[in-house]
Amino acid sequence: MKNWKKWIRAEMDTEFFACVHWVSLLWCYSMIRWFFGVDGVSFLVITEMGIVCYLMTIGQRVVFCDERIYKKINPIVRNILWVFIPSVLMIVAQFLLGWFSGMPDVTWISFDIIMILFLAVVEVCIHKFYEDDTAVLNDLLVKYQGGARQDGPSGEK
Amino acid sequence: MKVSLLKIEEGTEEAVIRCRKLTPDIRKAVLLLEQNAKQITGKYRGEKIFLNQHEILYFESVNEKVFAYTKEREMQTEYTLNELEKLLGEDGFFRCSKSFIVNIDKIVSLQSEVGNRIDAKLENGEHLIISRRYAKELRRILKEGRV
Numbered sequence: 001m002k003n004w005k006k007w008i009r010a011e012m013d014t015e016f017f018a019c020v021h022w023v024s025l026l027w028c029y030s031m032i033r034w035f036f037g038v039d040g041v042s043f044l045v046i047t048e049m050g051i052v053c054y055l056m057t058i059g060q061r062v063v064f065c066d067e068r069i070y071k072k073i074n075p076i077v078r079n080i081l082w083v084f085i086p087s088v089l090m091i092v093a094q095f096l097l098g099w100f101s102g103m104p105d106v107t108w109i110s111f112d113i114i115m116i117l118f119l120a121v122v123e124v125c126i127h128k129f130y131e132d133d134t135a136v137l138n139d140l141l142v143k144y145q146g147g148a149r150q151d152g153p154s155g156e157k
Numbered sequence: 158m159k160v161s162l163l164k165i166e167e168g169t170e171e172a173v174i175r176c177r178k179l180t181p182d183i184r185k186a187v188l189l190l191e192q193n194a195k196q197i198t199g200k201y202r203g204e205k206i207f208l209n210q211h212e213i214l215y216f217e218s219v220n221e222k223v224f225a226y227t228k229e230r231e232m233q234t235e236y237t238l239n240e241l242e243k244l245l246g247e248d249g250f251f252r253c254s255k256s257f258i259v260n261i262d263k264i265v266s267l268q269s270e271v272g273n274r275i276d277a278k279l280e281n282g283e284h285l286i287i288s289r290r291y292a293k294e295l296r297r298i299l300k301e302g303r304v
Contacts, residue, residue, distance in 0.1 A: 009289075013272055064271070064286075075276070075284065126271055133269035140299035141267055146168020 014057050020122075021053040021086070028114050029099065032107050045099060052093040056086035083119045090115060158182075167302065195245065197225055199234040206232060210248060214263045214279050216241055218256040228281050249303070251295060253277070253287040261298070 026049055030041050063081045091112055094100060100108040172190050176183050196207040212227045216238060223234045223241065236244070242252050249261045259277060268276040275287040275295060287295055 006290075064274075130269040130271070134267065137267040137269055137275065137296070137299070140296070141261075141264060144299045144302055145262055146165075146171075146303075 010061075014054070014061060017060070018050070018054040018057040021056055022050050024118055025049050025053060025090070025115060028111060028118070032111050033103070036103060036107055038103070045097075048093070048097050048099075052089060052097075056089050059085035059089060079123060082123055083116065086119055087112075087116050195248065197234055197236070197241075199225060199232040201230060201232040208232065210245060210250075210260075211262070213250075213260055214281060214283075215260060215285065216250075216258040226281075251291075251298060253285060253291045253295065257285060259285055259287075261295075 026041070026046060029045075029049070033039075033041065060082050063078050063085065094108060094111070100111070174183060174186065195210045197210060197213065198205065198207055200206070208225055208227065214226050214228065216234065217224050217226065218238050223236055223238055224231050225234050234241070238252070238256070238258055241250065241258055245258070246252075250258050251261050253259045259279070263280045264277045265280055266278045268278070270276050270286075273289040273292050275292045277285045277287055279285065
């Protein structure tokens with residue numbers, strides 16, 4: 001039962017983020033098409049985008065699923081991969097599935113730029129969102145450690 | 158030698174010895190103070206050694222073998238993670254995932270992450286991800302403080 005709960009929670013997390021990506025991707029795609037005189041998106045493309053967004057989110061989760069200890073450089077690499085993996089998936093999918101076939105190059109270029117910027121902004125926002133909680137946690141940690149770290153003989157902080 | 162005693166109401170008890178040279182008398186005093194610290198036995202390069210609990214950053218279980226890590230070295234211990242959890246649980250050691258026990262005193266900073274996970278940075282610069290399941294317990298321990 002515990003494992004079921006764990007998997008359901010993980011699945012819900014994945015679907016939530018996939019939906020956030022899906023809405024953004026679809027909105028950006030529709031707007032760009034609309035600017036270029038195409039009013040409407042086929043249900044097939046909407047479905048394809050949903051699947052791609054789900055895969056993008058799984059890619060992002062895989063980057064952070066590890067519970068192992070990692071070295072100083074890894075957090076930076078992980079954060080870069082968090083944007084890079086879904087970006088690559090999105091670009092590959094749009095060409096393979098022909099989302100912009102018959103449309104000028106400027107459409108897919110602007111779409112990719114906007115979506116990559118969106119992913120980077122989402123990442124920054126996530127970090128900002130957890131800043132307060134991080135501060136609370138560190139206060140608790142310092143209290144737990146009795147402030148020894150700040151003026152103790154080791155002087156490690 | 159001047160001896161000062163400072164009584165504290167909370168926090169970690171600590172003895173600081175300020176000396177110009179490590180004389181035999183001071184060494185004796187250090188040994189006496191360290192007698193209360195638990196010693197973990199294990200193997201390092203084939204030799205049996207003892208590690209003071211205060212030196213240990215974390216324990217890791219790999220293929221049913223448990224390793225203790227300090228800033229300088231790692232050694233294979235003779236204990237299981239469950240045994241270590243029972244032995245050191247009240248001394249600031251915390252089971253932070255299926256295969257890790259971390260010494261909370263050796264955590265330099267914590268960072269809250271997506272999915273209620275916590276990234277713990279240790280004194281040696283390594284990071285450890287505390288999963289959602291264990292993060293809740295860590296928060297409780299930190300809030301309650303030392304027993």
